[in-house]
Each structure stands twice: as C-alpha cells, then as structure tokens.
Amino acid sequence: MRDPDILVIGGGPAGMSAALEAARSGLAVELVEQRESLGGAIYRQPIEGVQVIPQSAGARGRWAALSQAFSKAAIPVRFGSVFLGVDGHGYVLVENRQNGLVECLSPRAVVLATGAVEHVHPRPGWQFAGVSTAGGLQVMMKETGTAPRGSVLLAGSGPLLIAVAAQMARLGNPPLAIVESGDPYRRIMPGLSMLGFPKLLAEALGYLKDIHLHRIPWLRGSRLVRIERQGERFSAVVRAGDGSQSTFVCDRIGLHDGIRPNDYGLPQASSEAAAGPVILRAGDCREALGAIAAEADGRRAGRLAIQGVAASAADDIGKIDRQRRAQALLARLFAPVDDRSALDELADDTLLCRCEGKTVGDLRNLCQRVDSLTGREVKHNGRFAMGACQGRFCAANTAALMARFKPEAPASSAADLTGRRWPVRPVSIGALVRAASRDNDTQ
Amino acid sequence: MQTRTPSTVIVVGSGIVGAATAYFLAKRGVAVQLLDATAPAAEATGAADGAVSVASKRPGPMMQAALAGVELYRNLAKAGLFADVFKSRSTFIVASSDEECSVLTSHADALAGAGVRVERLGAAMLRERFPALSSNAMMAVEVHDEGHAIGYQIVHRLLTASGTIVARRTPVEGLVRASGGSRVVAVATPQGNLQADAVVIAAGNGSGKLLGLEQILTPRKGQLLITERVPPLNAAMAGSIMSGRYLLSKGSQPAGNGKPARGLGLVIDPLSTGQFLIGGTREDHGDRQTNDIDAVSRILADAVALVPELAAVRLLRSFAGVRTAVTDGLPLVGRIPGLENAYVATGFEGDGICLGPITGKVMSELVCGESPCIDIAPFNPARFDGLGVAA
Ligand SMILES: Cc1cc2nc3c(=O)[nH]c(=O)nc-3n(C[C@H](O)[C@H](O)[C@H](O)COP(=O)(O)OP(=O)(O)OC[C@H]3O[C@@H](n4cnc5c(N)ncnc54)[C@H](O)[C@@H]3O)c2cc1C
Ligand SMILES: Cc1cc2nc3c(=O)[nH]c(=O)nc-3n(C[C@H](O)[C@H](O)[C@H](O)COP(=O)(O)OP(=O)(O)OC[C@H]3O[C@@H](n4cnc5c(N)ncnc54)[C@H](O)[C@@H]3O)c2cc1C
Numbered sequence: 050m051r052d053p054d055i056l057v058i059g060g061g062p063a064g065m066s067a068a069l070e071a072a073r074s075g076l077a078v079e080l081v082e083q084r085e086s087l088g089g090a091i092y093r094q095p096i097e098g099v100q101v102i103p104q105s106a107g108a109r110g111r112w113a114a115l116s117q118a119f120s121k122a123a124i125p126v127r128f129g130s131v132f133l134g135v136d137g138h139g140y141v142l143v144e145n146r147q148n149g150l151v152e153c154l155s156p157r158a159v160v161l162a163t164g165a166v167e168h169v170h171p172r173p174g175w176q177f178a179g180v181s182t183a184g185g186l187q188v189m190m191k192e193t194g195t196a197p198r199g200s201v202l203l204a205g206s207g208p209l210l211i212a213v214a215a216q217m218a219r220l221g222n223p224p225l226a227i228v229e230s231g232d233p234y235r236r237i238m239p240g241l242s243m244l245g246f247p248k249l250l251a252e253a254l255g256y257l258k259d260i261h262l263h264r265i266p267w268l269r270g271s272r273l274v275r276i277e278r279q280g281e282r283f284s285a286v287v288r289a290g291d292g293s294q295s296t297f298v299c300d301r302i303g304l305h306d307g308i309r310p311n312d313y314g315l316p317q318a319s320s321e322a323a324a325g326p327v328i329l330r331a332g333d334c335r336e337a338l339g340a341i342a343a344e345a346d347g348r349r350a351g352r353l354a355i356q357g358v359a360a361s362a363a364d365d366i367g368k369i370d371r372q373r374r375a376q377a378l379l380a381r382l383f384a385p386v387d388d389r390s391a392l393d394e395l396a397d398d399t400l401l402c403r404c405e406g407k408t409v410g411d412l413r414n415l416c417q418r419v420d421s422l423t424g425r426e427v428k429h430n431g432r433f434a435m436g437a438c439q440g441r442f443c444a445a446n447t448a449a450l451m452a453r454f455k456p457e458a459p460a461s462s463a464a465d466l467t468g469r470r471w472p473v474r475p476v477s478i479g480a481l482v483r484a485a486s487r488d489n490d491t492q
Numbered sequence: 493m494q495t496r497t498p499s500t501v502i503v504v505g506s507g508i509v510g511a512a513t514a515y516f517l518a519k520r521g522v523a524v525q526l527l528d529a530t531a532p533a534a535e536a537t538g539a540a541d542g543a544v545s546v547a548s549k550r551p552g553p554m555m556q557a558a559l560a561g562v563e564l565y566r567n568l569a570k571a572g573l574f575a576d577v578f579k580s581r582s583t584f585i586v587a588s589s590d591e592e593c594s595v596l597t598s599h600a601d602a603l604a605g606a607g608v609r610v611e612r613l614g615a616a617m618l619r620e621r622f623p624a625l626s627s628n629a630m631m632a633v634e635v636h637d638e639g640h641a642i643g644y645q646i647v648h649r650l651l652t653a654s655g656t657i658v659a660r661r662t663p664v665e666g667l668v669r670a671s672g673g674s675r676v677v678a679v680a681t682p683q684g685n686l687q688a689d690a691v692v693i694a695a696g697n698g699s700g701k702l703l704g705l706e707q708i709l710t711p712r713k714g715q716l717l718i719t720e721r722v723p724p725l726n727a728a729m730a731g732s733i734m735s736g737r738y739l740l741s742k743g744s745q746p747a748g749n750g751k752p753a754r755g756l757g758l759v760i761d762p763l764s765t766g767q768f769l770i771g772g773t774r775e776d777h778g779d780r781q782t783n784d785i786d787a788v789s790r791i792l793a794d795a796v797a798l799v800p801e802l803a804a805v806r807l808l809r810s811f812a813g814v815r816t817a818v819t820d821g822l823p824l825v826g827r828i829p830g831l832e833n834a835y836v837a838t839g840f841e842g843d844g845i846c847l848g849p850i851t852g853k854v855m856s857e858l859v860c861g862e863s864p865c866i867d868i869a870p871f872n873p874a875r876f877d878g879l880g881v882a883a
Binding site: 140153418471472475484 | 532538645719721785788789802806811
C-alpha cells in the first residue's frame with residue numbers, strides 16, 4: 050500500500066474537515082481514528098442498534114453536512130488505529146489494534162486533530178470508582194442512548210454541566226443537582242455580550258429550560274469540597290457561597306472543570322522538514338474553542354498541509370476569532386464566585402496523581418525546598434506524570450499547584466512534566482516488535 | 493604534599509559526579525557552590541539505566557574502580573543514605589548461541605580471577621532459577637553482589653542530605669586565572685564571576701568545551717525504554733538480564749549506509765516499582781531529543797527473545813540520554829595540568845552511575861590534598877596533551 054501524502058489524526062470535526070480540504074488537491078489523504086466511528090467528542094455516534102440522542106438543530110445540521118461531504122470524498126479511514134508519535138527518523142507510528150501491528154508511515158504532512166480532554170481539579174475522594182468526568186457520562190449517553198443509572202451529582206464549572214444535565218433529564222434520569230462554582234446570573238456584562246452569539250445562547254437556553262422543567266437544582270457559587278464513601282454510595286459535601294455546607298448522598302458523580310487541548314506528548318508543530326513530515330495541529334488540540342472553530346481550523350490546517358504555506362481563508366479565520374471571543378466570554382460568565390482557587394484549599398492528603406498515589410502534600414514538600422525544582426525534577430523526584438496515564442490526569446494540576454506553592458520559581462508547564470516522547474499512549478511491546486520498520490525493509 | 497583544605501569550592505555540573513563531589517566536600521565542612529547550566533540530573537544522570545555493576549568489565553583499572561564503586565553503594569545503603577534507592581541484585585549474563593557461550597565462559601573466568609563472585613548456570617539450573625527466561629537461553633553467568641540505582645534519585649538524595657542548593661541556569665563559560673598564574677580564582681558565568689579557592693569540573697558533555705578537549709570527549713547517545721508496572725513478572729526475575737551479545741557490543745559497531753555507527757546491547761532491569769527498564773543503544777552523536785522505531789523495535793525484539801512474557805506488557809515511554817565518552821575509553825579524573833587548584837571528573841561513558849559516588853569521594857580527597865582512596869593514575873587527564881582551558 051502506498052503511503053498517503055497527508056495523514057490526519059483524529060476523526061472529529063477538525064480532522065474530518067482537514068482531510069476534506071486536503072483531499073481537494075488530489076493528493077492521497079488518509080485519516081486515523083482510534084475508535085470505530087467518526088464524529089469526535091461532539092458528534093459521537095451511537096453504537097450499533099442504539100437510537101441517536103437528539104442534538105441541537107445547529108449541531109445536527111453541521112454533522113449532516115460534514116459527514117455527507119466526507120463520505121462523498123471517499124477518504125480512506127484507518128479505524129481502531131492509535132497514533133503513537135513521530136519517531137526520530139520521521140516515521141509516523143500508528144498502532145493498528147485490529148491486527149496488533151505498529152505501522153510506520155511516511156506522509157509528507159501530518160495533521161494532528163486529537164481534540165480536547167476535560168480538565169478536572171483534584172478534590173478529596175475524586176479517585177473513587179464511580180466518580181468520573183461529566184463528559185464521560187455524556188459520551189456514554191451518546192453511545193448507548195441511555196442515562197447513567199442511580200442518583201447522579203454533577204459538579205465543577207462550565208456550560209457542559211448544564212448540557213449533560215439536560216441530556217440526562219431528556220433520557221429520564223435528571224441529576225440530583227448541578228454544583229457550579231461560577232454564577233452566570235450575576236455576571237451582567239458577559240451575560241449581555243452573549244446576545245452577540247445567538248446560536249450559543251439559544252443552545253444554552255434550551256438546556257436551561259430542561260433543567261427548569263425537571264426542577265434540577267443549579268447550585269451556583271457552590272463547590273463540591275469533599276467526596277466520602279458511604280457504603281456503596283457517596284456522600285458529597287457541597288459548600289455554598291455563604292459558607293454553609295450541605296451533603297448529597299448519591300451513586301455517581303460527574304466532575305468537569307473545563308476542557309483543555311489533548312496535546313499530551315504530541316510532537317511540536319513544525320513547518321521545516323528537518324527529518325520527516327511537516328506537523329500541523331488543528332481543532333481543540335491546538336486551541337480548545339469548540340466544534341464550530343474546530344471545523345474551520347481543520348480547513349485551515351488542511352490547506353496548510355497541501356500548500357505548506359499560510360493560506361488561511363479569511364472566513365475561517367473570522368470564524369475561529371469569533372469562537373475565541375465566545376469562549377472568553379463563557380469563561381467570564383462562569384468565573385468562580387469565590388476568588389480563592391479550588392486548588393488553594395486542598396488538604397495535604399488529597400490525591401493528586403492517581404496512577405502513582407502521590408498527594409498534594411508530597412508536592413508541597415518538594416516545593417517547600419529552598420531551591421526551586423524544575424518541572425522535570427518534580428516529575429522525577431515526586432513521580433508526578435510518570436504513571437500509566439502519562440500525565441493526563443495530573444500534569445496540568447501539578448504545574449498549577451507548583452506555581453501556587455512557589456510563585457517566585459520559573460513557571461513549569463504540563464509539557465515540562467510529560468515531555469514529548471512517543472508513545473503518546475502505552476503500546477503493547479508485542480505490537481512494537483512486529484513493527485514493520487521501514488529501516489529494516491529498505492536495507 | 494601539604495594538606496590544604498580549601499574553605500570554598502565551586503563544582504561545575506550537578507550530575508551524579510558533581511552532586512557526589514559536593515556531598516563529600518560538604519561533609520568535610522567545605523562551603524560548596526554547585527552550579528548547573530540547567531538543573532540537577534538534567535543530562536546523562538537523568539536519562540541513564542543505572543546498573544551498579546562490574547559484570548561487563550574486563551580486568552583492569554575500570555574493573556577496579558567499579559568494584560570500589562559497587563562497594564561504596566553497598567556501604568552507603570547500609571549507612572542509610574542510599575537505603576531505599578539502591579536495589580541490591582545479581583546480574584545474569586545470558587548466552588543464546590555457541591559464540592556467546594564461549595565468550596561468556598572466558599569472561600566469567602576473568603571476573604572470577606579478579607575476585608568477583610560468579611556462578612555458572614547451565615540450561616537446567618537456569619530454568620529453575622529464572623523461569624521467565626526463554627528456552628533459547630543456553631547458559632548464564634550470575635554475577636553476585638551487584639545492584640541498581642536511578643541517577644536522579646541518587647542526586648536528589650545527595651543534595652538533600654548535604655543541604656546543597658544548586659544554582660540552576662548558571663552555565664560556566666570559562667575559568668578565570670590570577671594574572672599570569674596557574675591559580676584559578678573564579679569561574680565566569682553570565683551572572684558574573686564567582687570566586688572560590690578551588691574548582692571541580694564535572695560538566696559531562698559540557699566539559700569538552702571548558703577544557704578545550706572537544707576532540708577527546710565525545711557524545712554517545714543511548715535510547716532506553718520503560719514499561720508499565722507488571723509486579724508478578726517483575727518479581728519472577730531474580731536480577732537484571734544482560735544479553736551475552738552485550739559483551740561483544742561494548743563500544744559502537746560501525747553500521748553501513750553512511751548512518752552514524754550504532755551498537756545495541758540488551759539489558760533488562762526489573763525496577764523496584766514493578767516496571768522494567770530496557771536498553772539500549774550506543775550511537776556516536778549527541779542528539780537526545782529523539783527515539784526511533786528502528787532502535788526501539790530491535791531492542792524490544794531482543795528483549796522478547798529472552799523474556800517472552802514481555803510481549804504482553806505495554807511500553808510506557810521511550811527516552812534517551814547522552815553519555816560522555818573519551819577516545820581511549822578511560823575517564824578523566826584528576827587535577828587539570830597546568831592549574832594548581834582546578835580539577836576534572838568526567839568521561840565515564842556508560843559507567844558514571846556506578847562510579848559517580850566513588851568519584852565524588854575521590855574528588856573531595858584530591859581537592860583537600862589527600863591521596864585518593866582508589867588508584868586514579870590511569871585516569872590522569874595529563875595523558876592528553878594540548879589540554880587548554882577556556883578562559
Ligand atoms: C467531554 C466533552 C464534551 C464536549 N461537549 C461539547 C458541546 O456540548 N458543545 C461543543 O460545542 N463542544 C463540546 N466539546 C468540545 C467539542 O468536542 C470540540 O470542540 C470538538 O469536538 C472539537 O473537535 P476536534 O475535531 O478538535 O476534536 P474531537 O472531536 O475531540 O476529535 C478528536 C478525535 O481524535 C481521536 N483521537 C484522539 N487521540 C487519538 C490518537 N492518539 N490516535 C487516534 N485517534 C485519536 C478521538 O477519538 C476523536 O475522535 C466537548 C468536549 C469534550 C471533551
Ligand atoms: C542511556 C544511558 C544508559 C546508561 N546506563 C548506565 C548504567 O547502567 N550504569 C552506569 O553506571 N552508568 C550508566 N550510564 C552513564 C551515566 O549516566 C553517566 O556516566 C553519568 O550520569 C555521568 O554523570 P556526570 O555527572 O559526569 O555527567 P551528567 O550527568 O551529564 O551531568 C553533567 C551536568 O553538567 C551540567 N553542565 C554541562 N555544561 C555545563 C557548564 N558549562 N556549566 C555548568 N553546568 C554544566 C549539565 O547541565 C549536567 O547537569 C548511562 C548513560 C546513558 C545515557
């Protein structure tokens with residue numbers, strides 16, 4: 050099989066539109082998606098035989114257009130294939146989980162469109178099984194068409210929480226409550242500015258209507274401060290803005306504190322072909338701005354991939370800029386009412402790294418030394434970002450806490466902790482041994 | 493030689509050698525300034541395997557040094573300093589071909605002759621002692637009383653125990669001499685000149701430039717791999733495994749096709765976390781940013797050939813570091829010729845974790861005018877002429 054000229058990683062809106070745009074040039078384009086279907090986080094397709102859960106009209110329309118154009122273009126997709134990285138000789142490494150082989154490809158350009166991940170702050174008890182991300186619950190609903198069972202508490206911050214609550218309500222199991230650290234109703238100015246984004250506003254109002262109809266308490270200005278086990282269930286302690294505490298007993302908890310680029314371990318974007326392909330990023334993994342921006346950004350990257358030059362169309366750039374303003378507005382709207390960061394009040398025994406069982410106190414001890422440790426030293430000596438999740442859960446939180454514990458030290462980023470080495474996902478040694486290394490083939 | 497304990501010493505480089513030097517000097521009450529261009533264990537020490545071992549050594553000064561190095565690790569573990577960071581274990585050198593068997597047999601004789609406790613294991617014994625090993629293994633030699641240490645943990649321990657604070661992001665650009673003299677009075681840094689009574693250069697691959705020895709000190713890259721935790725398989729391994737081919741491949745082998753020479757020597761080390769550290773390559777260049785699938789898949793193919801169950805284990809990360817090699821294969825340890833109060837300790841290639849602590853001890857002795865506890869005459873930097881110090 051001939052190597053594609055352009056390889057796109059990720060079958061969400063960014064990856065699909067990048068592939069479509071690049072394919073117009075007549076070059077050979079292929080798309081790599083770890084799952085068995087396209088759509089990404091937003092247009093996640095139900096598993097076979099399951100009824101699709103209704104999305105907003107706007108989203109439905111966008112998906113219909115994108116998926117039709119994509120099937121018309123007949124772009125080959127490698128499903129069940131995980132991008133592992135770009136190696137030192139420029140090979141793009143893809144683990145084909147269907148045949149258990151690591152494939153080494155040599156495209157001219159690779160577009161990384163791996164989307165976003167949810168950000169979750171550590172909280173005492175967040176590691177218990179039964180506590181997941183709110184987005185995880187949403188994905189489950191999209192795939193299975195049913196709501197999570199039992200009584201569910203949603204907590205954290207941001208519009209995703211109300212979207213998940215509304216979807217749960219529509220599927221017949223509204224959550225106990227939504228604990229929201231911000232209070233959009235009190236943010237008059239950003240609230241008014243939302244009028245400039247009627248589609249987003251209409252979507253939000255639609256969710257709020259469902260929440261109101263099902264009498265789901267939306268506890269604004271409140272924080273989930275602690276989760277405790279209570280037999281098979283959880284008791285969740287929530288602190289309101291006035292300092293009063295209440296306890297919810299529930300079966301499941303969905304946490305969400307925003308989204309951030311899923312760029313863990315990804316190779317840096319590069320234009321000069323030092324060794325190997327030009328590397329581009331598109332969509333939420335470049336800048337988490339939501340689905341509309343992701344699609345426009347994918348087109349931008351697709352064009353860049355074929356021309357190797359900045360050839361962004363003005364209307365795509367305009368779209369991306371507009372979504373950036375919208376996201377900034379949403380961030381102000383949902384800004385926590387309590388100025389103190391949730392990170393400031395974490396007790397020392399709160400788990401920070403779930404893989405290696407390292408706590409906030411372990412990090413505090415390292416940071417309290419007279420000298421200022423670098424991110425890499427904190428990783429080595431505290432084992433943060435060293436576990437099986439490769440830092441997805443703790444790197445960003447660790448970097449943020451380091452800055453709080455030692456503000457005078459040079460800031461460390463999540464990438465300082467995770468590094469940029471492949472594999473970006475753990476990969477079976479057997480599959481690597483069977484890697485059809487081109488180096489071996491050609492010599 | 494008069495004893496003259498300097499009251500202040502600057503150590504350049506906070507890899508394992510610089511950190512150990514600072515530790516032993518601080519223990520004597522010397523005020524040490526430890527400077528690093530980036531941060532502790534930022535270079536080879538932070539990306540090494542960590543065999544504390546004589547198993548691959550041939551009789552000679554390096555074997556003598558390594559024996560002293562291993563003994564110091566054991567003593568410091570007993571004393572508590574390295575208690576939980578030195579893993580005591582055997583090394584098993586495994587032969588899987590007739591050629592390897594014969595090399596290994598004579599190698600074992602040499603080790604035994606030098607007083608190393610070794611045990612020959614035939615195929616049947618081996619199976620019993622090491623069930624995880626493939627049936628391709630024909631024989632093995634167990635080298636007793638060895639161990640493993642992780643470079644950055646040792647550095648952290650040495651710095652913490654001695655209360656040494658590293659001046660990070662402080663690259664030394666040259667040595668400053670008293671006018672016309674052979675005394676160094678300061679080191680030059682972008683932050684200005686820093687003064688001390690004596691200077692020790694332990695700057696790994698940064699040393700060549702400081703000493704004018706770029707032709708003699710050369711970078712040698714190594715790629716390493718780390719797996720997820722697999723406690724049962726890990727516990728089933730009585731020690732580390734070294735492929736008998738390692739004995740044939742120490743030093744780089746020339747490769748065809750105009751590619752930089754690279755050698756492959758397989759070592760599988762079961763770590764106390766339950767993970768495995770698997771290495772590695774020897775490549776004659778200094779780019780440590782990348783790992784390549786060619787090297788990684790070859791290393792892993794060798795590993796699976798010896799321990800088949802590894803095929804079902806997941807690789808978590810690859811990484812790479814750059815050793816500092818010397819053209820004649822021996823490190824540089826001693827006073828810098830022409831300078832009365834400046835010293836160098838570098839060029840340990842693939843042995844600096846093993847030799848780091850003992851070298852630190854030796855440097856503290858030298859700097860304080862005592863005779864060193866091991867014979868370092870073969871490592872005398874004066875063997876290279878034209879050693880010109882950047883000033
Ligand atoms: C939980 C969650 C809920 C969200 N809800 C909303 C919402 O309600 N409204 C909204 O506008 N936006 C929402 N977003 C944001 C929205 O998903 C994104 O803006 C949009 O999907 C981004 O498109 P994308 O193509 O950049 O990434 P994605 O749609 O996330 O697509 C990335 C694709 O890459 C694949 N992938 C990732 N890594 C690899 C790899 N190593 N190898 C192979 N494939 C890989 C993934 O399986 C996925 O299919 C949500 C995001 C998350 C994480
Ligand atoms: C892949 C690999 C595997 C290995 N396996 C083993 C093994 O199993 N057993 C073993 O014993 N050894 C092993 N080694 C070798 C061992 O890691 C090294 O010999 C040892 O770490 C060298 O330590 P060092 O302190 O001399 O140098 P480094 O660790 O390289 O430290 C030098 C320090 O000096 C600093 N520096 C450089 N220039 C300047 C300057 N101008 N000013 C200030 N600071 C400067 C650097 O930032 C660095 O921190 C391995 C090495 C590698 C790369």
